[in-house]
Amino acid sequence: MSTPADSRLIKEGFRRAEAITRRYAKTFYFASRFLPADKRRATYALYALCRLSDAAVDEMPGPANEHLQRAQSAIALAYSTSDVKDALLLAFRQTVVRYDIPKEYFDDLLDGMKMDLEKKRYDNFQELYLYCYRVAGVVGLMTLKIFGAANLRATHHAVDLGVAMQLTNILRDIREDFERGRLYLPQEELQAHGMTEDDIATGRVDRRFIALMKHQIQRCRDHYAAAKPGYALIKDPRSRQVARVMAILYSRILDKIEQNAYNVFRQRAAVPLSEKLLYTLRILWRPDA
Secondary structure, eight states, rough: OOOOHHHHHHHHHHHHHHHHHHOHHHHHHHHHHSSSOOOOHHHHHHHHHHHHHHHHHHHHSSSSHHHHHHHHHHHHHHSSSOOOOOOOOOOHHHHHHHHTTHHHHHHHHHHHHHHHHHBBBOOOOHHHHHHHHIIHHHHHHHHHHHBBBBBTTTTHHHHHHHHHHHHHHHHHHHHHHHHHTTTOHHHHHHHHTTTHHHHHHTTOOOOHHHHHHHHHHHHHHHHHHHHHGGGGGGGHHHHHHHHHHHHHHHHHHHHHHHTTOOOTTTSSOOOOOHHHHHHHHHHHHHHOO
């Protein structure tokens, strides 16, 4: 049984989770604002733990492996019956218990984070898909637990949406990732388009790169399309709308890449707040449009 002190810590943990989400996931935070309050707080708690695990790889000083081990220990503690006094971890524990989110999802997530330490290149899309599933597909499964689904088929669509969003991030962040020593574009697809890593290093945008990007963007859109039938399987109407908002706002990043003539090296593709509001209101007012 939780104590008044625990309740205060849990509230503080949800406030911290919201602050982390607001800072690091602007599109996700914007869309989640339209969820019912309990589900909104839960998504913040999930995102905050996922974000801190991700930050352990690139942003925290010191050996990344040690940071990931600490993240793994923290998640294990949250799933245990041991006493927890960290506010964020208490909010996370309440979330995973209330929505019955399996620990295996977080095990997969951490395996994906470890891939960023051990694997800097991907030979083919099969390898890249495994990475996307671990770092984003399982996040789709976690989120689905909070949203609630009327049919197990929704899990496949949730994975498709998570993978689509991660592939979108990869295309948007090619320059930043390359500067960190990583290239997620499959090597065999680079070669098929007659490109080398020197082309990426110099930010060369020519017909070869444009053809490569068109292929990658179409793959993203295929995954967004595969996710679409899952929205109707979400039980809560507002959560159903928010899932659609997330998908549309993220897919708009692909439109921005195209509008920027595929030059992801010079300009980071972003959806302005005015457009986010327009698409969101359109869905909220006309959910079946």
